[in-house]
Amino acid sequence: MVFWILISFVALAMAALLGLILLRAHSMAEPPAAYDLRVYRQQLSDVDKDLLRGVINDSDAQRVRTEVSRRILAADAQLQKQSSGSPQPKGMSRLTVVLAAALLIGGTLALYSLLGAPGYGDMGLASRIEASDNYARTRPKQAEAESKVPPQPNPNLEPGYADLVAQLRQTAGERPDDAQGQALLAQHEANLGNFIAAYQAKQNYIRIMSGDLEPQDYGELAELMIMAAGGYVSPEAEELLDDTLRLDPRNGPARYYYGLLQGQLDRPDIAFRVWVDTLRQGPKGAPWINGIEAQIEDMAFRAGIEYSPISPPGAAGAQAPALAGPNAEDLEAAQEMTAEDRQEMIRGMVARLSDRLATEGGSAPEWAQLIGALGVLGEQDRAKAIYAEAKTRFADDTEALAQLESAASMAGLEP
Structure with a gap:
């Protein structure tokens, strides 16, 4: 509400200033000849001053006086014909003031309705942080997010690959405690775009391996859950990212998704700092580095930070060509x-x-x-x-x- 009061006063002040100028011009109107007379009389006075200083001689001074005097007579004759100048019409002046005020105030409101956020409450920094914390505690869980993801198109598969994965599913189902089979199933379900089945297999792998795990195992499970939720970082995925970064603070994929999470929580300031540090650690060309480079400029804009491009260290290796396929x-x-x-x-x-x-x-x-x-x-x-x-x-x-x-x-x- 404070914002609306402020811009209303500013718009009214500008309209009042414009109206004052227009109405004052109307009341101070005078004939053009009266202005000319003042100028000509000043010129006569200046001629005498120039003559005393020796700037001009007597003959030049006389010639100038004659010309200015002739103009004074002509202006005086014109002034006698006009009892007043050509004032602005009162009705037109007032109409102009009203139209200008309406245009200024209405244009301001229309522009704000287009570019601003009408109806959005006043939110200082502390309020925005509080709102972010509240959303972090109440945001949708993994299952709810998955239910809102539209069906994905079937990927183009090489002949025989689908059959091979089907065999893998059957084998993994018959051997639920086989860590190797669950790891392979997670990988190939992900290749097929079956991210829910992929992270479920990865969960089985983590369960079977118990404490004999690497930080990247938690990070890979978090990534699969995020993909299953259409890019949304759920509370469950956040816990896995926390586990990954606690064990390996420099884990690039986890740092990328943690920054993505902060952006979704309306904390672009935190996301920007995390991504900047990740870019500086590199390596250039890594998938998570490419993802950060594609989004960090927008994140900096949201955080109100002027971003200067950062060149990650290291050189990316050659991209692997696809497995030789059939013609x-x-x-x-x-x-x-x-x-x-x-x-x-x-x-x-x-x-x-x-x-x-x-x-x-x-x-x-x-x-x-x-x-x-x-x-x-x-x-x-x-x-x-x-x-x-x-x-x-x-x-x-x-x-x-x-x-x-x-x-x-x-x-x-x-x-």
Whole structure:
């Protein structure tokens, strides 16, 4: 209410000032000839002063006096014909004042209704923080958020992959205490966009592993829950992020989602600080760094902070190409394949990737992809050998080793 009172007084003051100027001009109106006479008389006085100072000679002074005197006579004759000047019409002046006031006040209100937040209560900093805390305590739980997420379109799958995941589901269901199977199921349900099933499998994995867990396990579960809720960070996901950051304060994905949470809680100031620190720790090109760079400018605007771009340290590795897939003819033929034939085709794709990495080398994400694929196919010994070779190739690259370790863990290998 204070804001409305303030802008009303400002608008009325501006309208009153404008009206005063218009009405005063009306009351002070005078004939143009009267103004001309004052100017000409001042010119005559200035001529005498210039002559005394020696600026002009007598002949020039006389010539100027004659010209000015002629103009004075003409102005006086014109003044005699006009009893007054040409004043502004009173009715028109008052109408102009009313219209100007209406335009100023109405325009102000219309502009605020467009750009402002009509009906929004006055909120100082303390009130906004209190409102944020209240929302944090009462915001929707995970299940409620999931219920509001619209159905997602089915992803384009390589032939045989859906059958392979279906087999994995069956195996994991028959062996509910198999940590490796639950970890693989979580990974591949996520690949299919089944995030609810993915985080449920991840929960089973955490339950089975009990206390033998890494910080990233909690962070991965939080990420899957956030994806299942359409990007919303629920209280349950927040607890997992807290667990992750308590064990590993520099965990990049958890820091990204924690900043996202603070933005959703209307605390962009906290989100901005967390994201700035995360950008400074890098590494450049990491998925969470890309996510922060895409949103931090808007978060800074919401926080009222002038943002200067920050260049994260480190260089991103080459992006991994997709697993070698079938060509158009293979896709057409796959529609008529049996489940065994499609699985054999997948093995062929894995074999081609393995051969290429053995002969030509590749990036860390490609090696991680191969390890994961071998884990899905159940070739644990081969996956272990590939993991050992990859660690040798990327022994000096901390980021690459982290990617390989994550892939090995998901494949059920000992890091």
